[in-house]
Amino acid sequence: MRPRWDVLVVDDEEVVRSGVSRVLSEAGYEVATAADGTAALAHPAASSCRLVLLDLMLPDRSGIGLLEALRELRPDRPVVVITGYATSESLARALEAGAASVLAKPFDAAELLDAVRTALAETAPAGARRDPP
Amino acid sequence: MRSRLGTQVVLGVALTSVLTLGAMIAFVLRAHRAALTGELHRVADQLGATIKTATHDDMLENRRDRLRRQIEALGRQEGIQSVRVYNKEGRIVFASDPAETGRAVDKRAEACYACHAEDRPLERLPTPARFRIFRGPDGERLLGIIHPVQNEPSCWTASCHAHDPEDTVLGVLDVTVSLAQVDRNIASSQRRMAALAAVAIAASAFILWWLIRRLVLKPVRALAAGTRRVAEGDLTATVPVAARNELGELARSFNEMTVRLAEAQRQLTQADKLASVGRLAAGMAHEINNPLTGVLTYASFLLKRCESDPALREDLEVVVRETKRCRDIVKGLLDFARPAPPRRVPADLNDVARRAARILMNQLALNRVGLALDLAEDLPAVPADANQIQQVLVNLLVNAADAIGEEGGTIRVSTRLVRLPPRGNRPIRSARCPKGCDLLDVAWRIGGLPSIRVLRRCGDQEAAYHLDPTYGRFNHRAGAPCEEGVLAGFECPRCRTALVVPDVRCDSCGAPAFAVSTVEGGRVLWCTRNGCHWSRWDWAEAAGEEPGVEIAVEDTGRGIAASDLPHVFEPFFTTKGPRGTGLGLSISWGIVNAHGGTIEVWSEEGRGSRFTVRLPVGAVAPASPAAAADAAAARA
Numbered sequence: 138m139r140p141r142w143d144v145l146v147v148d149d150e151e152v153v154r155s156g157v158s159r160v161l162s163e164a165g166y167e168v169a170t171a172a173d174g175t176a177a178l179a180h181p182a183a184s185s186c187r188l189v190l191l192d193l194m195l196p197d198r199s200g201i202g203l204l205e206a207l208r209e210l211r212p213d214r215p216v217v218v219i220t221g222y223a224t225s226e227s228l229a230r231a232l233e234a235g236a237a238s239v240l241a242k243p244f245d246a247a248e249l250l251d252a253v254r255t256a257l258a259e260t261a262p263a264g265a266r267r268d269p270p
Numbered sequence: 271m272r273s274r275l276g277t278q279v280v281l282g283v284a285l286t287s288v289l290t291l292g293a294m295i296a297f298v299l300r301a302h303r304a305a306l307t308g309e310l311h312r313v314a315d316q317l318g319a320t321i322k323t324a325t326h327d328d329m330l331e332n333r334r335d336r337l338r339r340q341i342e343a344l345g346r347q348e349g350i351q352s353v354r355v356y357n358k359e360g361r362i363v364f365a366s367d368p369a370e371t372g373r374a375v376d377k378r379a380e381a382c383y384a385c386h387a388e389d390r391p392l393e394r395l396p397t398p399a400r401f402r403i404f405r406g407p408d409g410e411r412l413l414g415i416i417h418p419v420q421n422e423p424s425c426w427t428a429s430c431h432a433h434d435p436e437d438t439v440l441g442v443l444d445v446t447v448s449l450a451q452v453d454r455n456i457a458s459s460q461r462r463m464a465a466l467a468a469v470a471i472a473a474s475a476f477i478l479w480w481l482i483r484r485l486v487l488k489p490v491r492a493l494a495a496g497t498r499r500v501a502e503g504d505l506t507a508t509v510p511v512a513a514r515n516e517l518g519e520l521a522r523s524f525n526e527m528t529v530r531l532a533e534a535q536r537q538l539t540q541a542d543k544l545a546s547v548g549r550l551a552a553g554m555a556h557e558i559n560n561p562l563t564g565v566l567t568y569a570s571f572l573l574k575r576c577e578s579d580p581a582l583r584e585d586l587e588v589v590v591r592e593t594k595r596c597r598d599i600v601k602g603l604l605d606f607a608r609p610a611p612p613r614r615v616p617a618d619l620n621d622v623a624r625r626a627a628r629i630l631m632n633q634l635a636l637n638r639v640g641l642a643l644d645l646a647e648d649l650p651a652v653p654a655d656a657n658q659i660q661q662v663l664v665n666l667l668v669n670a671a672d673a674i675g676e677e678g679g680t681i682r683v684s685t686r687l688v689r690l691p692p693r694g695n696r697p698i699r700s701a702r703c704p705k706g707c708d709l710l711d712v713a714w715r716i717g718g719l720p721s722i723r724v725l726r727r728c729g730d731q732e733a734a735y736h737l738d739p740t741y742g743r744f745n746h747r748a749g750a751p752c753e754e755g756v757l758a759g760f761e762c763p764r765c766r767t768a769l770v771v772p773d774v775r776c777d778s779c780g781a782p783a784f785a786v787s788t789v790e791g792g793r794v795l796w797c798t799r800n801g802c803h804w805s806r807w808d809w810a811e812a813a814g815e816e817p818g819v820e821i822a823v824e825d826t827g828r829g830i831a832a833s834d835l836p837h838v839f840e841p842f843f844t845t846k847g848p849r850g851t852g853l854g855l856s857i858s859w860g861i862v863n864a865h866g867g868t869i870e871v872w873s874e875e876g877r878g879s880r881f882t883v884r885l886p887v888g889a890v891a892p893a894s895p896a897a898a899a900d901a902a903a904a905r906a
Contacts, residue, residue, distance in 0.1 A: 152564030160571050194556060221559030222552055222604070243562035243597050245570035245590060 142182035148192040174198035208235040215256040291467040318417040351446040411449035489517040505532035612655035626663035638678035662858040666823040673827025689815035693742025696810040703762030727759035728752035754801040760784040778804040817887040824880040830873040
């Protein structure tokens with residue numbers, strides 16, 4: 138059976154990917170991960186998942202560029218930017234390019250789940266899918 | 271280069287002296303020669319006349335032997351070259367040199383030429399024409415003078431040899447005197463004067479050389495040495511101001527320039543350091559926040575999963591709390607690099623002090639450092655960003671522990687309520703010109719507060735001028751430079767109404783004062799003289815001291831060297847070697863400053879240090895709509 142993904146995590150740091158996956162999986166979400174922009178766009182979850190968590194600093198391409206590509210692929214799907222350091226200009230550009238919200242690193246489990254739930258509640262059509270508890 | 275300048279000037283002056291003195295000497299010698307020659311003419315003329323008179327009777331009586339002896343005797347006299355008597359035909363009748371007697375001369379010859387230039391001889395000659403100067407056989411110069419012997423009645427009535435009464439001139443007496451003595455005189459004068467001139471030129475050249483050396487070369491050399499030192503980067507170089515002349519002025523300007531350069535360099539270095547902190551903070555934030563995300567997500571995740579195990583839960587809570595503190599420290603560093611206004615809410619500073627102490631308690635106990643808290647219990651809440659103030663205190667505590675080192679000692683943290691004087695603590699949050707234009711500029715902040723924008727006219731330059739809105743502080747920002755001490759004009763930038771008031775003058779320098787109106791309590795005044803730090807805010811003074819909270823961190827450590835003391839708040843200044851980043855105190859200073867507070871240090875080497883933080887209680891109480899808007903802007 139073809140797996141269905143809820144969240145795609147794009148971050149070049151392994152510990153961030155695994156930590157985020159751990160928290161979200163435990164909360165009942167199906168999580169896919171990608172370490173860079175190329176892997177993210179090649180991943181089947183890129184078109185099928187319900188939410189993308191995207192780091193703005195990636196080794197192979199600009200985070201903003203990837204954000205735009207992901208938005209083009211699925212304009213209705215929210216993208217939450219996770220960033221360790223962002224100037225107000227780059228944040229403004231991210232929001233302009235269609236980011237649903239910005240989550241500053243480091244965040245704890247509760248902050249992460251809050252951001253994910255808010256983004257999904259705001260955009261997912263009601264009843265399309267049952268949110269995990 | 272300097273010896274060449276001196277040599278050039280001295281040579282130039284010497285050449286000028288040679289030319290002028292030479293011309294003068296030539297003129298004087300000429301006059302001298304003319305005077306001597308004139309005198310000689312007179313004497314020679316007189317001599318001729320005397321000979322003529324003395325020989326008159328002998329001629330009349332035709333006593334030729336006597337006449338010849340007389341003339342020969344005259345010719346032997348010192349200075350007289352020759353005496354001759356010619357007859358009308360040009361034959362020498364008598365001569366001092368007997369060999370010449372009887373010799374005929376050509377009437378066109380030199381002695382005769384004056385009269386016989388024309389075919390018909392002149393019978394009377396003007397005196398100058400009777401003189402002639404020529405060179406003798408030895409090359410010496412000779413002066414000849416002729417005296418015509420005029421016919422007279424006794425000559426043609428005498429029995430002896432009567433002359434014809436028709437003749438006008440019977441012959442000529444020609445006396446030649448030597449000019450050798452005169453020439454010797456003149457030559458010796460020439461030598462004396464030339465020697466004198468040479469001495470004068472040498473003396474003036476020496477005096478000039480000495481003056482140039484003393485008045486020009488020495489100060490110029492000092493200036494050159496000063497510029498070299500500045501070029502090598504030593505901005506402490508000063509040049510002695512030797513004289514009250516242009517070079518002294520230059521030296522003064524030079525010294526002023528180095529002082530200003532040093533100041534500019536300090537500011538530039540500070541800005542540079544801040545930029546470096548910014549880059550460092552940005553890189554660090556990115557690098558550290560990723561691992562922190564890992565720690566925080568895993569720890570918080572574990573925390574949720576171990577609700578059944580209270581002991582583990584407590585440990586994990588420490589991990590989560592301290593990781594979040596790391597997050598705040600990184601954020602604080604970023605805030606310092608890109609200063610963000612603190613989020614001030616009423617905070618209990620005793621609580622903040624206790625939290626800071628708790629963080630370090632274990633570490634201090636391990637290092638045998640005693641920590642005493644002496645907290646006043648009646649403290650009012652202070653509008654402050656508790657995280658930032660805690661960061662300041664942790665910083666001060668870490669420094670105190672480091673200063674104590676391994677010998678052990680005590681740190682005392684105390685809080686108390688203090689009265690803060692109006693100066694340096696009272697800001698205005700409104701400013702209007704006499705016609706009511708709003709002068710507050712929220713886009714340009716000084717000390718975190720909106721500045722007061724006016725138009726300053728300095729000389730013929732007009733530019734925006736941002737006034738420090740805090741009473742007793744003068745961190746004004748000028749849009750264009752203005753010379754220190756200049757009386758500037760101040761106007762409203764919108765309606766151009768003059769802000770200078772006629773009734774008040776500066777108490778400090780007597781210059782006119784200018785004012786803006788505030789809603790806090792009437793007008794506030796500053797001095798118009800650039801650089802004069804005088805202001806009078808009656809309402810601020812009338813309100814008196816305001817309450818504030820003082821937190822002091824005192825240690826019994828090694829203290830700070832007096833030479834290091836002025837630098838402790840500079841970014842990257844550290845006495846801890848590679849263990850210190852030099853950021854702690856500068857970040858602390860930035861935080862306290864952003865709170866409108868002050869941080870002071872007292873220290874004595876060998877005895878310890880005390881850092882005192884004072885925060886105003888009422889500084890940001892949102893009493894006015896402007897303050898509320900400001901606070902909202904700060905949160906945005």
